[in-house]
Amino acid sequence: MAVQIKPLVAGNWKMNGLKAALGEFSKLCEHASADLAAATDLMICPPATLLGAMAASAQETAISVGGQDCHMAEKGAHTGDISAEMLADSGAVAVIVGHSERRADHGETDDTVAAKAQAAWRAGLGAIICVGETEAERKAGKAIEVVSGQLAGSVPVGATADNTVIAYEPVWAIGTGLTPTAEDVREMHESIRKTLAARFKEHGEGMRILYGGSVKPANAAELLAVPNVNGALVGGASLKADDFLGIAAAYG
Numbered sequence: 665m666a667v668q669i670k671p672l673v674a675g676n677w678k679m680n681g682l683k684a685a686l687g688e689f690s691k692l693c694e695h696a697s698a699d700l701a702a703a704t705d706l707m708i709c710p711p712a713t714l715l716g717a718m719a720a721s722a723q724e725t726a727i728s729v730g731g732q733d734c735h736m737a738e739k740g741a742h743t744g745d746i747s748a749e750m751l752a753d754s755g756a757v758a759v760i761v762g763h764s765e766r767r768a769d770h771g772e773t774d775d776t777v778a779a780k781a782q783a784a785w786r787a788g789l790g791a792i793i794c795v796g797e798t799e800a801e802r803k804a805g806k807a808i809e810v811v812s813g814q815l816a817g818s819v820p821v822g823a824t825a826d827n828t829v830i831a832y833e834p835v836w837a838i839g840t841g842l843t844p845t846a847e848d849v850r851e852m853h854e855s856i857r858k859t860l861a862a863r864f865k866e867h868g869e870g871m872r873i874l875y876g877g878s879v880k881p882a883n884a885a886e887l888l889a890v891p892n893v894n895g896a897l898v899g900g901a902s903l904k905a906d907d908f909l910g911i912a913a914a915y916g
């Protein structure tokens with residue numbers, strides 16, 4: 665029998681949002697119905713500057729908040745960095761690690777990402793571990809090989825269905841309006857599931873695998889209906905409450 669997995673629709677605000685954006689977030693909290701929350705978990709990962717305020721305003725609502733990155737150390741001389749413990753202290757329940765923008769902009773390797781995932785667990789946070797191929801890698805027919813390698817290197821021993829979410833984000837689909845075909849998504853998510861199940865057994869069977877990359881209300885139903893797609897990691901469309909809820913409505 666197939667494992668029942670509650671989906672997660674998570675919004676990554678990236679480096680967007682001043683205090684004025686708290687109004688849009690409150691609107692989201694207000695409109696996220698109990699029915700929707702029963703069908704899918706809902707999370708927003710804002711810039712760290714808004715995390716505490718958003719966590720406070722999300723209390724008693726269906727929305728949880730997460731961080732976008734963390735340092736692997738608990739504390740210390742790391743100017744400008746934020747530890748997983750600090751995110752937890754601000755009200756986060758999870759943190760994204762290994763987003764392709766971190767891998768590209770900050771030279772993060774699979775080892776770095778794995779250490780950050782372990783830091784997330786140490787602080788009691790879930791780790792949303794991102795993987796995904798570039799356009800050149802897909803064109804070279806290497807997408808599955810690349811993603812399998814990232815999974816092997818970025819997902820540490822100890823990953824469970826409760827402490828880890830995998831987000832598959834083809835780099836070429838992020839912020840471009842381009843998406844893979846449903847068949848390409850199906851093939852990749854099936855490969856990720858098999859890899860996770862082989863390594864983590866029942867935890868791999870139950871781990872959520874999100875799709876990310878140009879998810880919008882208009883394409884959410886098709887993408888989220890693909891087998892082994894257990895939710896979405898949404899960038900641009902998560903900045904507007906109506907769009908984010910429109911995507912989550914694929915499960916409502």
Ligand SMILES: O=C[C@H](O)COP(=O)(O)O
Nearest residue numbers: 676838839877878899900
């Ligand atoms: O983390 C989210 C992704 O990078 C997707 O961004 P996007 O929905 O703007 O394409």
